[in-house]
Amino acid sequence: MAEEERHCKSKRKEGLTKHRMSSNPVILQSVNLTKYVLETSVYPREEETLKELRKATAGHPWGFMGAAPDAGQLMTLLLKLLNAKKTIEVGVFTGYSLLLTALTIPDDGKIIALDPDREAYEIGLPFIKKAGVEHKIDFIESPALPVLDKLLEDPSNKESFDFAFVDADKDNYWNYHERLLKLVMASLSAGVLIEHHLPMLY
Numbered sequence: 001m002a003e004e005e006r007h008c009k010s011k012r013k014e015g016l017t018k019h020r021m022s023s024n025p026v027i028l029q030s031v032n033l034t035k036y037v038l039e040t041s042v043y044p045r046e047e048e049t050l051k052e053l054r055k056a057t058a059g060h061p062w063g064f065m066g067a068a069p070d071a072g073q074l075m076t077l078l079l080k081l082l083n084a085k086k087t088i089e090v091g092v093f094t095g096y097s098l099l100l101t102a103l104t105i106p107d108d109g110k111i112i113a114l115d116p117d118r119e120a121y122e123i124g125l126p127f128i129k130k131a132g133v134e135h136k137i138d139f140i141e142s143p144a145l146p147v148l149d150k151l152l153e154d155p156s157n158k159e160s161f162d163f164a165f166v167d168a169d170k171d172n173y174w175n176y177h178e179r180l181l182k183l184v185m186a187s188l189s190a191g192v193l194i195e196h197h198l199p200m201l202y
């Protein structure tokens with residue numbers, strides 16, 4: 001199957017998964033309760049450029065793929081607890097999780113961000129620039145696997161990342177898992193690997 005075709009197939013699958021997620025709340029089993037939590041706790045804490053990026057993404061035909069702000073705030077908490085400085089993200093889309101990571105890590109922190117879809121990244125880029133965090137981001141327009149393999153060829157990259165976030169094509173999660181485990185620090189207190197929506201595989 002051609003790479004582009006595979007990419008589209010993965011996007012359609014992503015869409016179905018997210019649609020199921022949004023119509024079937026998993027943790028809070030009530031739409032009204034979810035709305036209440038978002039309005040009283042999550043949105044008031046959401047940084048302004050993140051809010052703007054989320055609203056710009058809502059107009060995109062695949063806008064539902066954007067990371068949810070409540071999940072984002074949990075991720076911010078983990079990044080802070082770890083004092084994460086060097087991170088890697090697989091699956092950027094318009095960059096909600098990327099921007100929140102860039103806002104959270106220190107000024108000299110670095111994020112390697114991998115996605116074959118530059119067009120979507122460019123929707124979020126003005127908000128990344130407005131937030132003044134573009135210098136922390138190395139966006140690589142590519143499917144993630146070859147880049148992860150390339151990173152692993154250099155021994156200095158092994159166990160050098162504090163944090164990895166995967167939110168991409170589910171068929172490759174095991175491949176990402178194997179490689180990222182080698183790139184993220186071995187100690188549980190030093191490194192975290194998060195695989196978004198992993199349970200939806202089963």
Ligand SMILES: C[S@@+](CC[C@H](N)C(=O)[O-])C[C@H]1O[C@@H](n2cnc3c(N)ncnc32)[C@H](O)[C@@H]1O
Nearest residue numbers: 066067091092093096097115143144167168169
């Ligand atoms: C659910 S979206 C990511 C959402 C994003 N984390 C956010 O905060 O809005 C999934 C992304 O995975 C990307 N993707 C699909 N196949 C990929 C691959 N092989 N390598 C890297 N990214 C891929 C898609 O282009 C899409 O942008």
